[in-house]
Amino acid sequence: MASTTRFLLVLTMVLCIFKCVSCIEFQVGERAGWIVPPANNSKIYNEWASQKRFRVGDTICFKYKKDSVMEVNKTNYDECNSDRPNYFSNTGNTIYTLDRSGFFYFISGATGHCEKGQRMIIWVIEQEGNSAAAGSGGTSDASINSAMVSYGVVFIMVAFQFVYQQYV
Numbered sequence: 237m238a239s240t241t242r243f244l245l246v247l248t249m250v251l252c253i254f255k256c257v258s259c260i261e262f263q264v265g266e267r268a269g270w271i272v273p274p275a276n277n278s279k280i281y282n283e284w285a286s287q288k289r290f291r292v293g294d295t296i297c298f299k300y301k302k303d304s305v306m307e308v309n310k311t312n313y314d315e316c317n318s319d320r321p322n323y324f325s326n327t328g329n330t331i332y333t334l335d336r337s338g339f340f341y342f343i344s345g346a347t348g349h350c351e352k353g354q355r356m357i358i359w360v361i362e363q364e365g366n367s368a369a370a371g372s373g374g375t376s377d378a379s380i381n382s383a384m385v386s387y388g389v390v391f392i393m394v395a396f397q398f399v400y401q402q403y404v
């Protein structure tokens with residue numbers, strides 16, 4: 237009985253690590269999330285994006301309510317055209333992997349939101365070792381994230397060893 241409880245506890249912690257790590261990397265718009273920008277400051281997303289360095293394989297996370305995220309091509313970005321997205325999500329918590337280098341164009345799929353500035357261009361560079369990230373000033377979100385992932389992996393290994401010892 238006791239060991240079952242302990243097993244469930246460990247399992248819960250392991251699942252939490254996965255869940256917690258999944259959204260740490262780049263939170264679009266920081267605490268505000270993915271919203272219609274204030275009328276007097278409609279460029280918040282491109283300002284946010286221009287202060288970051290994105291590499292192939294990085295993930296960005298959109299948090300929102302009653303809204304959606306679309307990845308579109310440049311024409312549709314410029315025109316706020318949500319008819320033919322390459323990617324669409326409206327789960328409220330979208331994790332998008334930047335799986336190639338080059339430009340990504342994101343818009344809100346909610347009527348009128350893109351026109352009010354809820355859109356963002358992201359420029360992704362090739363992965364070329366981790367050394368370059370440190371030089372760009374400010375703390376790198378990506379390096380914080382990889383540290384978190386490493387802790388997560390170590391924790392999971394310890395947890396499984398613990399469980400293994402209990403049952404074998």
Ligand SMILES: *[C@@H]1O[C@H](CO)[C@@H](O)[C@H](O)[C@H]1NC(C)=O
Nearest residue numbers: 273274275276277278279280
């Ligand atoms: C923009 O809006 C914010 C929040 O409503 C306000 O605090 C700020 O003073 C405004 N800035 C300008 C330049 O109007």
Ligand SMILES: *[C@@H]1O[C@H](CO)[C@@H](O)[C@H](O)[C@H]1NC(C)=O
Nearest residue numbers: 308309310311312319320321
């Ligand atoms: C984007 O897609 C539309 C069709 O949805 C197409 O007409 C347009 O030429 C495309 N633009 C680019 C830059 O590929």
